[in-house]
Amino acid sequence: MAEELKLYGTWVSPFSRRVELALKLKGIPYEYIEEDLHNKSPDLIKYNPIHQKVPVLVHNGKPIVESLVILEYIDETWKNNPILPQDPYQRALARFWAKFIEEKILPLAMKVTNSEEKEKEKVVVEMFQLMKVLEGELNGKDFFGGESIGYVDIVATIIAVWFQVTQEVIGVKIVSEEKFPVLFKWIEKLKSIDVVKECIPPRDKHITYVKARIEAALLKSAPN
Amino acid sequence: MAKEVKLLGFWTSPYVYRVEWALKLKGVDYEYLEEDIFNKSTRLLELNPIHKKVPVLVHDKKVILESHVILEYIDETWEQNPLLPKDPRERAMARFWAKYGDEKLLSAWKATWLKGEEKAKAVEESIEALEKIEEELKEKKYFEGEGIGYLDLALGWIAYWLPVMEKVGSMQLLKEEKFPAITSWISKFLSHPVIKDKLPPWDELVVYFDEKREARYNSYYPKQREN
Numbered sequence: 001m002a003e004e005l006k007l008y009g010t011w012v013s014p015f016s017r018r019v020e021l022a023l024k025l026k027g028i029p030y031e032y033i034e035e036d037l038h039n040k041s042p043d044l045i046k047y048n049p050i051h052q053k054v055p056v057l058v059h060n061g062k063p064i065v066e067s068l069v070i071l072e073y074i075d076e077t078w079k080n081n082p083i084l085p086q087d088p089y090q091r092a093l094a095r096f097w098a099k100f101i102e103e104k105i106l107p108l109a110m111k112v113t114n115s116e117e118k119e120k121e122k123v124v125v126e127m128f129q130l131m132k133v134l135e136g137e138l139n140g141k142d143f144f145g146g147e148s149i150g151y152v153d154i155v156a157t158i159i160a161v162w163f164q165v166t167q168e169v170i171g172v173k174i175v176s177e178e179k180f181p182v183l184f185k186w187i188e189k190l191k192s193i194d195v196v197k198e199c200i201p202p203r204d205k206h207i208t209y210v211k212a213r214i215e216a217a218l219l220k221s222a223p224n
Numbered sequence: 225m226a227k228e229v230k231l232l233g234f235w236t237s238p239y240v241y242r243v244e245w246a247l248k249l250k251g252v253d254y255e256y257l258e259e260d261i262f263n264k265s266t267r268l269l270e271l272n273p274i275h276k277k278v279p280v281l282v283h284d285k286k287v288i289l290e291s292h293v294i295l296e297y298i299d300e301t302w303e304q305n306p307l308l309p310k311d312p313r314e315r316a317m318a319r320f321w322a323k324y325g326d327e328k329l330l331s332a333w334k335a336t337w338l339k340g341e342e343k344a345k346a347v348e349e350s351i352e353a354l355e356k357i358e359e360e361l362k363e364k365k366y367f368e369g370e371g372i373g374y375l376d377l378a379l380g381w382i383a384y385w386l387p388v389m390e391k392v393g394s395m396q397l398l399k400e401e402k403f404p405a406i407t408s409w410i411s412k413f414l415s416h417p418v419i420k421d422k423l424p425p426w427d428e429l430v431v432y433f434d435e436k437r438e439a440r441y442n443s444y445y446p447k448q449r450e451n
Binding site for chain 2: 062064065092100
């Protein structure tokens with residue numbers, strides 16, 4: 001019986017790209033469907049009625065949503081090239097760091113982008129503190145997963161790629177080589193992996209996209 | 225002889241209780257250490273320097289943080305009485321609803337100390353969430369079927385903490401007629417031998433959350449000062 005695997009995502013979503021990365025690392029064939037989030041397909045709404053977001057993985061007609069949940073689903077369903085470690089404690093650590101990135105770093109990063117000038121400085125300092133903590137976790141390893149990339153590296157591609165683009169556009173440098181040499185090295189190593197390169201939005205297109213979004217946000221909040 | 229499993233907690237926290245329920249369901253012997261979260265101990269700050277929160281599970285010197293992460297660690301380390309289902313898709317559903325539940329727990333809490341339109345909006349959001357959870361539960365005895373499991377523990381706050389919030393927030397979210405499945409599940413859940421012996425004292429819990437609610441309300445809506 002043929003497996004039917006579909007992934008609904010967008011070219012610029014770090015969340016759907018991380019799922020693609022996991023599928024590619026395991027060599028799992030899938031059909032990719034590009035969503036236009038301003039014009040959501042009936043399928044997306046059917047498969048993810050609660051959040052109506054990407055990514056959605058549909059396996060043999062049944063949907064799985066939320067990127068971290070999808071990553072664990074993929075790891076449990078296709079056991080080759082494991083993403084999570086085998087040991088329960090190492091797994092707990094990996095899950096902890098993924099949550100740290102999702103629940104602490106990402107919301108703060110949004111604040112950096114969206115905050116007013118006077119608040120920005122304070123938020124950037126907070127951000128440096130969080131990044132220092134994350135960098136500490138690398139601690140002599142090539143990747144968060146050890147010698148090869150794993151769950152946390154996949155989740156952290158948002159920092160390695162998406163943060164860099166946004167920071168270039170808004171002119172705020174968070175992960176510089178001087179301040180975070182270990183993290184910087186990790187980013188270089190990560191981005192040089194072929195399968196990771198396949199899951200990164202084309203740089204110029206990405207920069208244009210972020211610029212447009214920031215301009216639109218400024219226009220929306222400008223006084224009349 | 226020192227116990228190899230220790231749990232740092234606070235007596236009002238639903239996040240801590242779900243871990244205790246898990247340990248008890250598995251028959252794991254543990255030492256409970258009450259932390260004063262308003263006057264954090266050196267011990268807590270050393271074990272959880274990043275978040276400075278409970279629960280913290282210490283097993284053989286390994287420190288595990290975050291209640292959902294701890295539940296999975298417990299399930300993987302002590303394999304008797306499995307909490308999560310075997311099937312990857314069912315596991316994914318349980319994880320999804322656990323995360324959803326915690327987001328909505330915060331909405332329900334907010335509804336207690338907000339007023340006016342903001343309160344109405346938070347109440348509406350909470351009721352919508354309960355409707356989705358009601359649909360997910362349907363005719364099942366527990367969320368994962370016949371036996372109590374991970375998702376029952378993760379959503380256990382609905383059975384006990386939500387009524388506390390309804391009381392201190394003067395609101396009714398869980399009308400029996402509207403939520404028959406959840407109502408029936410609550411009564412089964414609270415009468416489960418492990419759960420019924422491990423719940424915070426009701427009256428004290430109400431007093432605690434009422435005080436917290438008032439404090440939040442006062443800081444969110446500061447009284448107008450005269451110039």
